[in-house]
Amino acid sequence: xxxxxxxxxxxxxxxxxxxxxxxxxxxxxxxxxxxxxxxxxxxxxxxxxxxxxxxxxxxxxxxxxxxxxxxxxxxxxxxxxxxxxxxxxxxxxxxxxxxxxxxxxxxxxxxxxxxxxxxxxxxxxxxxxxxxxxxxxxxxxxxxxxxxxxxxxxxxxxxxxxxxxxxxxxxxxxxxxxxxxxxxxxxxxxxxxxx
Amino acid sequence: xxxxxxxxxxxxxxxxxxxxxxxxxxxxxxxxxxxxxxxxxxxxxxxxxxxxxxxxxxxxxxxxxxxxxxxxxxxxxxxxxxxxxxxxxxxxxxxxxxxxxxxxxxxxxxxxxxxxxxxxxxxxxxxxxxxxxxxxxxxxxxxxxxxxxxxxxxxxxxxxxxxxxxxxxxxxxxxxxxxxxxxxxxxxxxxxxxxxxxxxxxxxxxxxxxxxxxxxxxxxxxxxxxxxxxxxxxxxxxxxxxxxxxxxxxxxxxxxxxxxxxxxxxxxxxxxxxxxxxxxxxxxxxxxxx
Numbered sequence: 001x002x003x004x005x006x007x008x009x010x011x012x013x014x015x016x017x018x019x020x021x022x023x024x025x026x027x028x029x030x031x032x033x034x035x036x037x038x039x040x041x042x043x044x045x046x047x048x049x050x051x052x053x054x055x056x057x058x059x060x061x062x063x064x065x066x067x068x069x070x071x072x073x074x075x076x077x078x079x080x081x082x083x084x085x086x087x088x089x090x091x092x093x094x095x096x097x098x099x100x101x102x103x104x105x106x107x108x109x110x111x112x113x114x115x116x117x118x119x120x121x122x123x124x125x126x127x128x129x130x131x132x133x134x135x136x137x138x139x140x141x142x143x144x145x146x147x148x149x150x151x152x153x154x155x156x157x158x159x160x161x162x163x164x165x166x167x168x169x170x171x172x173x174x175x176x177x178x179x180x181x182x183x184x185x186x187x188x189x190x191x192x193x194x195x
Numbered sequence: 196x197x198x199x200x201x202x203x204x205x206x207x208x209x210x211x212x213x214x215x216x217x218x219x220x221x222x223x224x225x226x227x228x229x230x231x232x233x234x235x236x237x238x239x240x241x242x243x244x245x246x247x248x249x250x251x252x253x254x255x256x257x258x259x260x261x262x263x264x265x266x267x268x269x270x271x272x273x274x275x276x277x278x279x280x281x282x283x284x285x286x287x288x289x290x291x292x293x294x295x296x297x298x299x300x301x302x303x304x305x306x307x308x309x310x311x312x313x314x315x316x317x318x319x320x321x322x323x324x325x326x327x328x329x330x331x332x333x334x335x336x337x338x339x340x341x342x343x344x345x346x347x348x349x350x351x352x353x354x355x356x357x358x359x360x361x362x363x364x365x366x367x368x369x370x371x372x373x374x375x376x377x378x379x380x381x382x383x384x385x386x387x388x389x390x391x392x393x394x395x396x397x398x399x400x401x402x403x404x405x406x407x408x409x410x411x412x413x414x415x416x417x418x419x420x421x422x423x424x425x426x427x428x429x430x431x432x433x434x435x436x437x438x439x440x441x442x443x444x445x446x447x448x449x450x451x452x453x454x455x456x457x458x459x460x461x462x463x464x465x466x467x468x469x470x471x472x473x474x475x476x477x478x479x480x481x482x483x484x485x
Contacts, residue, residue, distance in 0.1 A: 025220055043485050048220035050212055059213035061220060065227065070483035072248025072285070080231050081404050081435070086366055090221070094213040159405065161436045 022141035022178030023050045029062050029174050033167040040074065040166065042067040049176050051134075051141060056100045058115060060093040060174075082156050083122055091121045098129070110135040115145070121154040132174070141178040148172065226317040232324055232363040233371070235476050236283055236291075236308075238397045239411045239429030239444045240456040241373060244326040244361040246283075246291040246308055250482030253283045255295075257451045257474045264467035272471060279451040283308075284481070297452060304452050306330035314362060326359040332454045350381035355453035357395075367401040375413070377457050386423070391458040392416040405435040409442070413457050420458050427460040442474040 027047035033040040046066040051058045064085035069075040079085040095117010104111055110133040119128045132145030148169045151158060158166050233243035236253060247253040257279040261272030269275065281295030281304075289310040296303050312325040334351045354377070361371035373395030382389060397411035409431040415421035431444030447462030448455065449470055462468030 023216075023219075041485070048216055050216045052212060055212075057212045059216045061213065061216055068484050070485055071478065071480045072251050072484065073478045075484070076231055076248075077435075090217075092213055157404075159436070 021050065021052045021054065021181040023181050024048065024176050024178045027060070027174065027176040029172065031067075031173070032171045034171075035165055035167050037165045040069070042069045042075075042078070044068070047174070047176070049143075049178065050181075051143060051176075051178055053100075053102050053105070053141075056097040056102075058093075058095060058097065058117075060091075062091040064089060064091060082151070082158070088121075088123045091119070093117055093119045093128075093130075100134075105134060105136045105141075110142075110144070119149070121149065122156050124154040126153060139180060141176075141180075143174065143176040143178065145174040146171065222317075224318040226315050226319065229314040229316065229324070229363050232314065232361050232369045233399055234407060234433045234435060235440045235442060235474070237442065237474055237476075238371070238399065238409050239431045239442070239446060239474075240413075240427055240448055240451065241371070241395055241397050241411045242306075242308065242326075242328055242357070242359060242453075243397070244310065244324045244359045244371060246289070246310055246326070247285040247478065249285045249288045250480060250484065251285050252479045252481045254477045254479065255279075255281045255283065255474060257281070257472070259446075259449055259451065259470045259472035261470065262462065262467070263445070263469045263471060277449055277451070295452065297450065297455070299450050299455060301335045302332050302452065302454075303335060304330055304332040304454075323360055323362045326361075328355070328357040328359055330355045330453060332452055346381070352380050353454040354378045355457070357453065369399045371395075371397040373397070373413075375453065375457055377454055379454070379458070386419045388418055388420050388458075391418070391420045393457050395457075399433070407433040409433055409444070413460075415458070424458060425460045425462060425464070427456045428464045440474075440476050442476075443471075444473070445469045445471055 025048045026045055027049045029044045029047045031042055044062060044067045046063050048061045049059065064083045065079060067075065067078065069078065095115050098114040098116050100113055112131065113134050114129060114131050116129045117127070118125050130145050130147045132143060135142045148171050150169050151166070152168070233245050236243055236245050236247060237255070259277045261269055261275030263271050265272050277297070277299050279295050279297040281293055283291055283293035285291045291308045293306045293308070294304070307329050309327045310324065311327050312321055312323065314324040315321045332353045338346045356376045357373050359371055359373050361369060363369045375393045375395055377391040379389050393413045393415045395411060395413045397409070399407050399409050401407040411429045413427045415424065415426055425447060427446065427448040429444050429446035429448070431442055434441040434443070447464040447468050447470070448460040449462070450456045450459060462470065
């Protein structure tokens with residue numbers, strides 16, 4: 001029995017050692033709303049994310065109260081009226097990469113990927129597909145994504161008086177630099193990368 | 196059997212990566228400041244514990260019409276108006292300064308507001324917010340008496356000191372207590388007191404996401420001022436419209452700074468000596484946060 005297992009384990013080993021789990025607690029999520037009347041931008045530098053290349057899974061947790069706006073009043077409205085961050089303190093994404101070929105990350109440069117999963121905002125969940133890039137650099141996993149959401153889809157009401165000030169579609173940009181999680185397999189790509 | 200054991204952690208990771216992430220990053224003990232105890236820097240007559248915010252300049256227009264019981268001849272008070280214009284600026288997230296000008300007695304006022312304690316949740320939670328408020332007002336009316344009776348600058352000055360103690364009990368309900376001292380360098384008649392002590396109370400009750408009912412009241416501690424003047428009472432509604440907050444109210448006090456509404460309120464609220472008024476605040480971002 002065990003003799004049969006050994007070759008199986010050996011066969012599985014390269015795959016799991018060639019990848020790893022990467023995590024950050026200081027990921028940056030920014031959003032932009034552009035309208036004829038005004039542009040609104042907010043930055044969040046406290047996004048937690050984990051990407052597990054072993055399983056192609058990823059998860060994000062964005063603390064809503066950590067979004068900083070140019071205007072303090074906007075920030076207050078965003079938390080109190082739009083996102084109701086007391087009731088829904090976090091936005092989350094949980095999903096997996098579609099057809100991610102782990103070995104390709106060993107080569108230099110950014111690689112196009114697609115993540116599919118559940119985005120939960122303001123207590124409402126939608127299944128979304130988000131394009132992005134992954135790049136292995138200096139032993140860290142860098143992830144970028146640019147996508148858009150419609151506040152109306154997530155039950156975020158915008159009062160009539162400011163409807164012209166806030167875009168129907170809000171662009172969201174995600175920038176993460178994930179460090180390998182200690183305890184998970186060390187990525188082979190560290191030695192494979194030019195650095 | 197061994198294969199199952201090996202697979203188990205992987206399967207678990209797949210289903211609950213988010214759970215793991217939140218377990219590692221979400222700290223239930225994280226200290227979070229309670230925001231938006233009141234909607235504006237003013238409740239009705241009173242200042243609230245709120246400041247405009249760092250780098251934000253607020254321009255306030257406060258308006259009081261005449262009393263509603265002044266009759267049709269005065270268009271139920273709309274013929275008369277008292278105005279206060281003011282600017283407030285948040286030097287830091289805790290410290291704000293302001294200047295204002297009331298048409299009543301041509302009064303200029305300047306104030307400092309410091310958020311000493313902020314209500315918070317998490318580790319070492321604070322049950323209340325405390326803001327310290329100090330203001331100086333100067334009456335600049337011309338004085339037409341003989342030269343030897345000319346008022347000195349010092350005699351025109353009034354000071355107000357308050358501790359604003361507030362708690363947001365729920366997202367809907369906030370209550371504030373305001374121990375107050377008004378010092379007047381000069382009073383018109385001998386029985387009036389130079390130092391007037393009062394205890395104010397205010398509340399906000401949200402009724403929808405963007406509207407709230409407000410009230411504030413000042414109890415004058417027994418003394419000559421208390422027996423000759425009235426306790427100030429205001430009832431109002433806050434309407435939020437995005438960039439503005441409109442506060443509409445009725446009160447028995449004509450004045451809009453502490454030196455007027457605490458010791459000098461004369462209107463009998465329940466006899467219809469009600470002044471209809473409003474406050475509009477417009478915020479300008481002087482130094483953007485990002």
